[in-house]
Amino acid sequence: MLVTPDFLAITNDGFDDLARNSLHTSGRTSVRNTTLQSYTENDDRAVVTVHACVDVSEVAVLNMSGENVTPSNRTNHVSLVAEMVSEFPASQTLVVSSNEPWSSDSFC
Secondary structure, eight states, rough: OOHHHHHHHHHHHHHHHHHHHEEEEESEEEEEEEEEEEEEEEEEEEEEEEEEEEEEEEEEETTOOBBBEEEEEEEEEEEEEEEEESSSOOOOOOEEEEEEEOOOOOOO
16 A cells, blocks of 8 residues: 555545546646655654655546546646655555645745
């Protein structure tokens, strides 16, 4: 698994919201760059926080007819703060536990 169960539930809620509005996405995102914000250990688990610049320019929002309804004012790059944690104690595998928009426009 690439995300924690709690973050998976939150992510699925977002996709469910799209589906309820008869929308879906097509395309892929890519990470342009990252910067380590912090690293800590808690109960033998790593907690890593990074700033990330995510390129969403190849992602389109489509309606049920397949028409592109991506907002024309959408930015192509999104600054995020992402947190990753060890999958289990002493693991070297990190899984995403959260990501939130980051207000710094200068990062991207």
